Amino acid sequence: MEYFLQQFINGIALGSIYGLIALGYTMVYGIIGMINFAHGDIFMIGGFIALIAFLCLVALGVTAVPLALFLVLIIAMLITALYGWVVERVAYRPLRHSFRLAPMLSAIGMAFVLGNFVQIAQGARVKPLPPLIPGGLILIDNGGFVVQVSNVQIIVVLTTLALMVIFSLIVARTRLGRDMRACEQDRTMAALLGVDTDRVISTTFVIGAALAAVAGFMYLIYYGVIDFYIGFVAGIKAFTAAVLGGIGSLPGAMLGGLAIGLIETMWSAYFSVQYRDVAAFSILIVVLIFMPTGLLGRPEIEKV
Amino acid sequence: MNGGDTILDVVHLSMRFGGIVAVKDLSFSARRGGITALIGPNGAGKTTVFNCITGFYKPTTGMMRLGHAGGREFLLERLFDFRIAKLARVARTFQNIRLFSGMTVLENLLVAQHNPLMSASGYTLLGLVGFPGYLHAERAAIDLARYWLDRIGLIERADDAAGNLPYGDQRRLEIARAMCADPVLLCLDEPAAGLNAQESGALNDFLQFIRGEHKVSILLIEHDMSVVMEISDHVIVLDYGEKIADGSPRAIRDDPKVIAAYLGVADERTAEAIMEADQ
The missing domain is CATH 3.40.50.300 (P-loop containing nucleotide triphosphate hydrolases)
Structure with a gap:
C-alpha cells in the first residue's frame, strides 16, 4: 500500500508535466487542425533556456533559490514563447492555404531543425543541474517503507494546477479566449467579423510554447538532467496524452497527461521499466478502439 | 456615378x-x-x-x-x-447559418465586437490584468449585445448555446451579430x-429598423x-x-x-x- 501511494505521487508529478505539454498539442490542433510535431522540441528548448538562465543568474550572483527559480521560469517562458512564435511564422503560416499534409511535414522538419540546433549548440551530452530544492514531506513512516512527497513534486503539481486554472479562465472569460474559440469553430466566419485570425493563431502558439517552457523547467528541476533528445520522447508521450484525453479538449489533455504519467509509473513499479512505453501506448490503442474520440473528446461533426 | x-x-x-x-x-x-x-x-x-x-x-x-x-x-x-x-x-450573413454554435448567444455577439475590445485591451496584455479601460470597453460591448438581444427578443437566452436556438432565432441572431460588428x-x-x-413579416420590420435607426x-x-x-x-x-x-x-x-x-x-x-x- 505504501509502495503504491509513493508510485501514485510520482505518477501525478510526471503526469502534470506531460499534461502541460499536451495542452500545447491540443490547443494548436483545436484551432488549425494540425499536429504541431515540433512542440516536443519546444519543450526541450524551454528546459535548456531554463538551465542557461539559471547558470547566468548564478554567474551574476543571484543565489537566493526562490528568486532565482522565479526569474528562470519567467525568462524561459518569454524566450520559448518567442521560439513558438517564430516556428509558426516561418514553418506554418506560409503553408496555411496549402494542402493539409504540408504543415504537418513542415512540423516534422521543424522538430529535426530544433533538435539538431540544440545538439550542435549545446552538445549531445547530458547536462546536469544540482538539486536545488531538497527535502520533502514525509507522509507515512512506519519503520519500513517511507512515503514521501518531495518539495519539487509539490512545486510541480501546484504550478501545473495554478496554470490550468489561469489558462481555463483565459479561455472561458477573456476576449482572447472568445476569439480562440470562435476561430476553432469557424475560422472564416471569425475573419468575416473582423477577427485577425492569423494573430489569434500566433497567440495560441505563443501560449502553448510558454506552457511547454514551464514543463521544460519543471522537468529540469525534477530530474536534474536534460539533453537534446528529451523533446522527442516527451513530445510523443504528450501527444499520446492529448489523443488519449480527446484531442482538441483542454481538460482532456490534462487528464490524458495524468493518465499516461500514472500508467508509466505504475508499470515501471510493478512490471518492468523497459516496457513502460509499451504499456502507455498499448493503453492508448485500447482506449482508441473503444472510444475513438478519446476520453473527453467530442465526435467530429462534419459541417454542411 | x-x-x-x-x-x-x-x-x-x-x-x-x-x-x-x-x-x-x-x-x-x-x-x-x-x-x-x-x-x-x-x-x-x-x-x-x-x-x-x-x-x-x-x-x-x-x-x-x-x-x-x-x-x-x-x-x-x-x-x-x-x-x-x-x-x-462590410458584414454579411450566410444562406446556411454560420453561428458559432458551441458558444453562447452573448459570446457570438461579443466576438463580433472584437476590434473595439482588441484596442481597449491593449492587445490582450492590459485586459489580462483588468485594466479599467478594458473593463469599461467590455461593459460597453455587453451593453451593445444586450441592446440587440432585446431587439430580436432573445435576451432570455443570452447564455444558451447558439446552436440550441430554434431556426428562426438563429437567423435573427446572425443578423444581430453582423450588426454588432458595426458595419456600414x-x-x-x-x-x-x-x-x-x-416571421418574414417581422424580418421586414427588423430590416427597416436597421436601415432607419442605424443608417446601415x-x-x-x-x-x-x-x-x-x-x-x-x-x-x-x-x-x-x-x-x-x-x-x-x-x-x-x-x-x-x-x-x-x-x-x-x-x-x-x-x-x-x-x-x-x-x-
Missing part, C-alpha cells in the same frame, strides 16, 4: 471558375442608406457576387468601390480577409429562407418576393451571371425580361410569388 450617396459601386465585375462564368460584366451601385435587393433564379450568380464583395473570392476582373460617409473609399478587391470587415466595415454595409444572403409568413445600408439576396417588394428601394435582377434588369421594385415587377427569366425556368412557385406580390 460615385456621388456621396452611393455606398457601393460595382464596376464590370466578372468571376470565372475555369470555363464557367458565374458573373459576367456586372455593374451596379447601391445607394447609401438604402435597401438594395439582388434577385434572380437559382444559379444566377447572386451568392458569387456576395462572395466577391466580402473577399471570399478574388474577382477575375472588375472593381468594387465602397465609400464611407466620411469620404474614405475602399477598393474591396484589394482588401484581404478580416480587413474587409475591420476597415471597410450589411450583406444578407437569403435572410427570409425557411421563415414562415409571420443593406444589400440583400432574397427569393421571398414579399420581402423584396415590400422593403427594397432598388432591385437588381441577375440571370446566368448577367444583369437583366435594374430599377425600382415596381418597374422590375412589370419587366417582361424578368418575368421571362423566372417563368423560363418553369418555377411555378416563384411565378406565383410574383403574382402575389402584385396584388
Whole structure:
C-alpha cells in the first residue's frame, strides 16, 4: 500500500508535466487542425533556456533559490514563447492555404531543425543541474517503507494546477479566449467579423510554447538532467496524452497527461521499466478502439 | 456615378471558375442608406457576387468601390480577409447559418465586437490584468449585445448555446451579430429562407429598423418576393451571371425580361410569388 501511494505521487508529478505539454498539442490542433510535431522540441528548448538562465543568474550572483527559480521560469517562458512564435511564422503560416499534409511535414522538419540546433549548440551530452530544492514531506513512516512527497513534486503539481486554472479562465472569460474559440469553430466566419485570425493563431502558439517552457523547467528541476533528445520522447508521450484525453479538449489533455504519467509509473513499479512505453501506448490503442474520440473528446461533426 | 450617396459601386465585375462564368460584366451601385435587393433564379450568380464583395473570392476582373460617409473609399478587391470587415466595415450573413454554435448567444455577439475590445485591451496584455479601460470597453460591448438581444427578443437566452436556438432565432441572431460588428454595409444572403409568413413579416420590420435607426445600408439576396417588394428601394435582377434588369421594385415587377427569366425556368412557385406580390 505504501509502495503504491509513493508510485501514485510520482505518477501525478510526471503526469502534470506531460499534461502541460499536451495542452500545447491540443490547443494548436483545436484551432488549425494540425499536429504541431515540433512542440516536443519546444519543450526541450524551454528546459535548456531554463538551465542557461539559471547558470547566468548564478554567474551574476543571484543565489537566493526562490528568486532565482522565479526569474528562470519567467525568462524561459518569454524566450520559448518567442521560439513558438517564430516556428509558426516561418514553418506554418506560409503553408496555411496549402494542402493539409504540408504543415504537418513542415512540423516534422521543424522538430529535426530544433533538435539538431540544440545538439550542435549545446552538445549531445547530458547536462546536469544540482538539486536545488531538497527535502520533502514525509507522509507515512512506519519503520519500513517511507512515503514521501518531495518539495519539487509539490512545486510541480501546484504550478501545473495554478496554470490550468489561469489558462481555463483565459479561455472561458477573456476576449482572447472568445476569439480562440470562435476561430476553432469557424475560422472564416471569425475573419468575416473582423477577427485577425492569423494573430489569434500566433497567440495560441505563443501560449502553448510558454506552457511547454514551464514543463521544460519543471522537468529540469525534477530530474536534474536534460539533453537534446528529451523533446522527442516527451513530445510523443504528450501527444499520446492529448489523443488519449480527446484531442482538441483542454481538460482532456490534462487528464490524458495524468493518465499516461500514472500508467508509466505504475508499470515501471510493478512490471518492468523497459516496457513502460509499451504499456502507455498499448493503453492508448485500447482506449482508441473503444472510444475513438478519446476520453473527453467530442465526435467530429462534419459541417454542411 | 460615385456621388456621396452611393455606398457601393460595382464596376464590370466578372468571376470565372475555369470555363464557367458565374458573373459576367456586372455593374451596379447601391445607394447609401438604402435597401438594395439582388434577385434572380437559382444559379444566377447572386451568392458569387456576395462572395466577391466580402473577399471570399478574388474577382477575375472588375472593381468594387465602397465609400464611407466620411469620404474614405475602399477598393474591396484589394482588401484581404478580416480587413474587409475591420476597415471597410462590410458584414454579411450566410444562406446556411454560420453561428458559432458551441458558444453562447452573448459570446457570438461579443466576438463580433472584437476590434473595439482588441484596442481597449491593449492587445490582450492590459485586459489580462483588468485594466479599467478594458473593463469599461467590455461593459460597453455587453451593453451593445444586450441592446440587440432585446431587439430580436432573445435576451432570455443570452447564455444558451447558439446552436440550441430554434431556426428562426438563429437567423435573427446572425443578423444581430453582423450588426454588432458595426458595419456600414450589411450583406444578407437569403435572410427570409425557411421563415414562415409571420416571421418574414417581422424580418421586414427588423430590416427597416436597421436601415432607419442605424443608417446601415443593406444589400440583400432574397427569393421571398414579399420581402423584396415590400422593403427594397432598388432591385437588381441577375440571370446566368448577367444583369437583366435594374430599377425600382415596381418597374422590375412589370419587366417582361424578368418575368421571362423566372417563368423560363418553369418555377411555378416563384411565378406565383410574383403574382402575389402584385396584388
